[in-house]
Amino acid sequence: MKGFEEKAMGVLSAIASLPARAVEPLMVLLQRVLGVGRLPWVFLLPNLTVILFFSVLPILINVLYSVTGSDNLYPSERHFVGLANYATLLECGDYLDPSTCSRDLFWRAVRNALVFVPSQVVVMIGFALVTAIALNRRIHARGFFRGIFFFPVMLSPVVVAMTWVWLLQRDGALNGVLGAFGLDRLSWLSDPARAFKWSIFVTVWAHMGFYTIILLAGLQSIPADIYEAAKMDRASPWRVFSRITLPLLKPVLLVVFILCTIRSVQTFDEIYVLTGGGPGTATKMIVHYIYETGFAVMPRNYGLAAAASLMLGVVLFLFTALQMKLSRKGQDA
Amino acid sequence: MREALTAPGSAWGFLARKRGGIRADWTDYVTYAYLIAGVVVMLAPVLWVVLSSFKGEGNLTQFPPTLLPETIESVTVQGYDRPLSLFRVRRDDGTTVTLAQVRRVGIEAQMVDPAHPEAGRITVPVDRAEPVRKFHIATENYTRLLTSAGGRIWSSIYNTVFITVVATLITLVMNAMAAFALSKYKFRGSNLALLAILATLMVPSTIVLVPIYLIVSELGLVNNLWGVILPVISTPTGVFLLRQYMLTIPDELLEAARMDHASEWRIFWRLILPLSTPALAVVAIFSIMSRWNDFLLPLIVLNKPEVHTLQIALAGYTDENGIQYGMLLAMTTLTALPLALGFIFLQRYITTGIASTGIK
Numbered sequence: 001m002k003g004f005e006e007k008a009m010g011v012l013s014a015i016a017s018l019p020a021r022a023v024e025p026l027m028v029l030l031q032r033v034l035g036v037g038r039l040p041w042v043f044l045l046p047n048l049t050v051i052l053f054f055s056v057l058p059i060l061i062n063v064l065y066s067v068t069g070s071d072n073l074y075p076s077e078r079h080f081v082g083l084a085n086y087a088t089l090l091e092c093g094d095y096l097d098p099s100t101c102s103r104d105l106f107w108r109a110v111r112n113a114l115v116f117v118p119s120q121v122v123v124m125i126g127f128a129l130v131t132a133i134a135l136n137r138r139i140h141a142r143g144f145f146r147g148i149f150f151f152p153v154m155l156s157p158v159v160v161a162m163t164w165v166w167l168l169q170r171d172g173a174l175n176g177v178l179g180a181f182g183l184d185r186l187s188w189l190s191d192p193a194r195a196f197k198w199s200i201f202v203t204v205w206a207h208m209g210f211y212t213i214i215l216l217a218g219l220q221s222i223p224a225d226i227y228e229a230a231k232m233d234r235a236s237p238w239r240v241f242s243r244i245t246l247p248l249l250k251p252v253l254l255v256v257f258i259l260c261t262i263r264s265v266q267t268f269d270e271i272y273v274l275t276g277g278g279p280g281t282a283t284k285m286i287v288h289y290i291y292e293t294g295f296a297v298m299p300r301n302y303g304l305a306a307a308a309s310l311m312l313g314v315v316l317f318l319f320t321a322l323q324m325k326l327s328r329k330g331q332d333a
Numbered sequence: 334m335r336e337a338l339t340a341p342g343s344a345w346g347f348l349a350r351k352r353g354g355i356r357a358d359w360t361d362y363v364t365y366a367y368l369i370a371g372v373v374v375m376l377a378p379v380l381w382v383v384l385s386s387f388k389g390e391g392n393l394t395q396f397p398p399t400l401l402p403e404t405i406e407s408v409t410v411q412g413y414d415r416p417l418s419l420f421r422v423r424r425d426d427g428t429t430v431t432l433a434q435v436r437r438v439g440i441e442a443q444m445v446d447p448a449h450p451e452a453g454r455i456t457v458p459v460d461r462a463e464p465v466r467k468f469h470i471a472t473e474n475y476t477r478l479l480t481s482a483g484g485r486i487w488s489s490i491y492n493t494v495f496i497t498v499v500a501t502l503i504t505l506v507m508n509a510m511a512a513f514a515l516s517k518y519k520f521r522g523s524n525l526a527l528l529a530i531l532a533t534l535m536v537p538s539t540i541v542l543v544p545i546y547l548i549v550s551e552l553g554l555v556n557n558l559w560g561v562i563l564p565v566i567s568t569p570t571g572v573f574l575l576r577q578y579m580l581t582i583p584d585e586l587l588e589a590a591r592m593d594h595a596s597e598w599r600i601f602w603r604l605i606l607p608l609s610t611p612a613l614a615v616v617a618i619f620s621i622m623s624r625w626n627d628f629l630l631p632l633i634v635l636n637k638p639e640v641h642t643l644q645i646a647l648a649g650y651t652d653e654n655g656i657q658y659g660m661l662l663a664m665t666t667l668t669a670l671p672l673a674l675g676f677i678f679l680q681r682y683i684t685t686g687i688a689s690t691g692i693k
Contacts, residue, residue: 041514047507062543163665
């Protein structure tokens with residue numbers, strides 16, 4: 001097994017260095033012309049170029065799009081409209097009632113997210129924590145159980161969604177199991193409330209393993225002698241959990257919480273395939289709105305999509321900044 | 334009684350015994366109950382899809398669904414060209430007899446006794462007849478998927494493999510180059526460069542969809558596989574991981590190589606790259622995973638069927654009129670298969686990679 005892994009890595013690195021051989025003459029020339037002192041910038045150039053074109057420039061272009069109108073993609077063909085796109089998105093007769101808003105779909109997506117994100121994060125972290133604690137105990141076949149809880153993370157969002165579409169369809173396995181208990185068939189994804197709950201469940205099912213692994217690593221870094229001491233004092237399992245595990249796990253929990261929130265706000269793929277945002281608008285999320293406004297619905301409204309993206313970006317930025325601050329604090333402690 | 338239950342050798346004793354030979358308490362039973370329930374919830378849906386993908390058309394639409402792929406048993410009866418399906422028919426006196434169905438008209442079916450076809454047809458009410466089933470693995474979903482529509486699936490497979498392989502190779506070389514510069518040279522602006530690379534973590538692709546589409550289309554790469562490769566080849570976490578690893582490689586090795594008049598580039602790919610294989614393996618695994626599973630960017634950039642990736646083709650299946658569940662399930666299984674197999678072999682790398690970086 002170990003031999004196989006090493007061989008596989010050897011082959012990988014051999015293939016990876018093939019293009020490297022081709023550019024050697026050029027790099028030798030550059031080293032001679034620029035000198036070793038400037039060479040690092042040559043090494044950094046490909047990365048920085050990609051970052052310039054696909055991270056820095058897009059932010060600037062997004063700002064440009066958000067303050068210009070017209071359904072033309074090319075910036076030169078677009079006219080300045082100021083903050084009109086933002087005003088259109090935010091225009092609402094009554095913020096509690098999306099149907100009074102000028103872009104009611106956006107507000108429905110926002111409202112869905114306001115319910116979806118907290119529910120999903122709580123359920124996700126709750127299950128991930130319980131699973132991590134279970135996996136951290138002295139159990140048999142730990143590797144097997146860890147693999148089982150983790151493997152859905154490897155599945156693509158489309159595969160995950162298709163799996164559950166198949167299970168939840170009217171003649172599907174879930175209704176079959178219910179039927180065995182003498183219960184009626186239900187349409188799980190064509191009822192708004194049920195579709196929303198299933199969206200939460202399916203995304204938790206798919207991503208829980210990821211957070212479990214991080215929490216498990218956090219649990220394993222808690223020194224064992226603390227638990228030994230608690231055992232000497234005959235502390236109850238609950239007391240051990242609330243007085244030792246939870247406080248010592250807090251930094252990791254915070255990171256997991258923020259990571260999970262950032263991802264949750266951006267949920268799109270699974271739900272897009274699972275319910276298509278429906279029935280109606282019951283499971284439409286913000287990224288889905290951006291996708292529809294900018295790409296799927298004609299005429300494409302790039303300005304509105306960009307404005308919505310930037311507002312989402314600000315929210316994500318705040319969360320990320322918070323995460324960085326907290327993780328730095330965790331390192332200092 | 335307790336001793337008997339926990340006696341070594343019995344299966345129960347094995348489960349109840351803790352690692353290290355300490356006797357189990359109630360928390361252990363709760364733990365195992367939870368873990369086993371978890372195995373069912375996590376594994377059953379996927380196994381169900383795989384099992385279903387081997388079911389024939391009639392078996393797929395059957396309700397309640399059968400656990401295993403099954404088909405109705407059939408026999409060739411003298412005097413009939415096609416094989417006839419077998420049914421178990423309940424007679425008035427309560428006994429059952431096995432008959433072959435010739436045809437069905439409304440709520441009645443015409444059947445013959447396969448042993449005595451010369452006795453003529455018997456008319457049976459359908460609610461009296463129960464098909465005779467047998468275990469049968471149908472591979473037709475797969476063969477149809479791989480051959481239908483001129484084998485369109487093969488172009489999706491090719492596109493996905495091309496994107497995954499090319500993007501991963503470029504990611505490895507490019508990120509390793511940046512990591513090399515940021516770990517093995519002292520130069521003005523190195524911290525700034527590292528910060529710039531890490532700051533891109535703050536720009537998830539979901540919020541720059543419109544501008545990325547503009548840039549891709551300005552480069553003439555809409556409906557081109559490179560259009561979904563270029564935007565994603567620089568991964569800040571990859572650079573960071575590789576840099577942290579390269580910092581642990583002693584600088585004396587580089588000095589020795591320089592003494593031998595090796596060029597800086599040669600030092601990079603003959604010395605640093607091979608020494609960084611463990612970190613490269615982690616970056617490669619994560620890159621392969623992400624590229625194989627990418628959805629949103631291909632969805633907006635690749636609009637024509639001939640450039641669709643597996644994920645896009647699979648998601649698009651629901652839009653066609655009349656979903657063919659058989660092929661859909663076969664395609665779902667095929668799409669998930671490569672990563673599932675990879676996971677079995679590389680689980681350790683993947684989980685430690687996540688645990689140490691918090692990325693995927």
